[in-house]
Amino acid sequence: MNKILLATIVASLSLLTGCSAHQSANTYTTANAQQKLKVSYAVITGIREVKLENAASGAGGLAGAGIGGTLGNSAGQGHTGIIGTIAGALIGGVTGVITDKAINSNDGLEITYRMEKTGDEFVTAQARNGSETLKVGQRVRIIESEDTTRVVPAE
Secondary structure, eight states: OHHHHHHHHHHHHHHHHTSOOOOBTTOOOGGGTTOOOEEEEEEEEEEEEEEEEOOOOSHHHHHHHHHHHHHHHTTOSTHHHHHHHHHHHHHHHHHHHHHHHHHTEEEEEEEEEEETTTOOEEEEEEEOOTTOOOOTTOEEEEEEOSSOEEEEEOO
16 A cells, blocks of 8 residues: 555656746757747836746646545545545645646746837746846847747847
8 A cells, every 4th residue: 555655646746847847038948959049139118027827737636636535545444434535635636736836837027128120019928037137128139939039138
């Protein structure tokens, strides 16, 4: 029984840790490495704090329910074991969903900027980078690929 519990916990934790994605302007995927990216210049006209959330995978709820049910089942035999399994699965499932949501969300910034050459205004949301300060009126580089836009200081 203890080996099954340990295997369930290890498998569940590995599922949860693989779900988080960080969307910082300083993080590149391997697909973006050695690719030509377009660079433009702009001036920030607005900044707003936002929460960036990845789509829920359901892995946290499933993992939590599995662990909780296994632990609850070990609480007794017969009716007690069944009740413990159900209660453990419910409590573990709710805890897993909350954990999954916490792992898969980042503090971010919604950055509004006006392009220097065209005057067009755009908005990009990206993860907050603790070491980098962006502010209204600041000149920035806009780095674009086919599916990603990054806003970074020009200097």
